[in-house]
Amino acid sequence: MSVLLQISDTHFGTEQAPVMQALQRLHAELQPDVVVVSGDITQRATRAQFQSARQFFDSLNPKALLAIPGNHDIPLFNPVLRLLAPYAHFQQAFGRDLQPEFTADDLLIVCVNTTRRWRHKHGEVSPAQIQYVAQRLATANAAQLRVVVTHQPVHIITEKDNVNLLRGYQPALQAWAQAGADLILGGHIHLPYVSPLRPLPEQPHQILWAAQAGTALSTRTRSGLPNSVNVVRYQNADGKRNCSVQQWDFDQHSNEFKPVAMTSLLPSPDSCTPPHSAT
Numbered sequence: 001m002s003v004l005l006q007i008s009d010t011h012f013g014t015e016q017a018p019v020m021q022a023l024q025r026l027h028a029e030l031q032p033d034v035v036v037v038s039g040d041i042t043q044r045a046t047r048a049q050f051q052s053a054r055q056f057f058d059s060l061n062p063k064a065l066l067a068i069p070g071n072h073d074i075p076l077f078n079p080v081l082r083l084l085a086p087y088a089h090f091q092q093a094f095g096r097d098l099q100p101e102f103t104a105d106d107l108l109i110v111c112v113n114t115t116r117r118w119r120h121k122h123g124e125v126s127p128a129q130i131q132y133v134a135q136r137l138a139t140a141n142a143a144q145l146r147v148v149v150t151h152q153p154v155h156i157i158t159e160k161d162n163v164n165l166l167r168g169y170q171p172a173l174q175a176w177a178q179a180g181a182d183l184i185l186g187g188h189i190h191l192p193y194v195s196p197l198r199p200l201p202e203q204p205h206q207i208l209w210a211a212q213a214g215t216a217l218s219t220r221t222r223s224g225l226p227n228s229v230n231v232v233r234y235q236n237a238d239g240k241r242n243c244s245v246q247q248w249d250f251d252q253h254s255n256e257f258k259p260v261a262m263t264s265l266l267p268s269p270d271s272c273t274p275p276h277s278a279t
Helices: 017-030 047-060 079-084 088-094 127-138 159-164 169-178
Strands: 002-007 034-038 065-068 101-104 107-111 145-149 183-186 193-197 208-212 228-237 240-251 256-266
Touching: 002 017, 002 107, 017 047, 017 228, 017 240, 017 256, 034 047, 034 107, 034 145, 034 183, 047 088, 065 107, 107 127, 127 145, 127 169, 145 228, 169 208, 183 228, 208 256, 228 256
Parallel strands: 002 034, 034 065, 107 145, 145 183, 183 208
Antiparallel strands: 002 228, 101 107, 193 208, 228 240, 240 256
16 A cells, blocks of 8 residues: 655744644654645745755655645745746755656656746646646556646635636646546645546546645644645555545644544545544
8 A cells, every 4th residue: 555645835934843743743653655745835935944844854754755836935025036046945955856756656646836936826737737747647557546736726615715726727637637647636725625526528427536735834724724634545456446535633632633534536436524524
């Protein structure tokens, strides 16, 4: 079985020490095969905040780490740096690749940089990016779980988040579904949920799942929701694919992350449990 830990919207500069320590313990318990950081790593994209973030992720000693920038990871109050080198601090901390990938016998993860230096908040996926991701997904073998990572969401569950939808998400969903994508991981709105999507009207039984993560470490929680992360488990045994997304929330009483909801993606879409239900 492969285990993926999704950590999003850490917003270093607003991180909380007890939550950091709890996440370190959770990582040590899970020993995930890969950690995916889906953007907004820092609050104001300063060198010091990126250094703090890198130190934290190094403390996890992950087997593999994939990180993409979010809109907060581009300098807001330094227009010269934003114009000339918007990803300089991110790349110093997490490497030059803004769209890292991970391949294993049973996993293919393709990350997409959806930030733009000319956009303050909104994300965008270009036709070239859509095509590239589709081509990469098409190379996956039948045993692999095919995962795409963006920062902004490709699906929303509240009307007020409509403004936060990824620009270009509709053709992206269609192309990536055609290419065999199983799951799209996102962040940005600090609201955790898992939703089944059917972007291909001509293939209504084909489901592409969207999993949104909450804010992992920051005080900037949404509407009183706790800090949270997602854990994806996947197994392919004799051609039978099983996958679930489990939401873990930080519990202030125990100072630990605890599982609160699980959605089974494969093989059946009928085994969903609502958010914040006990597992």
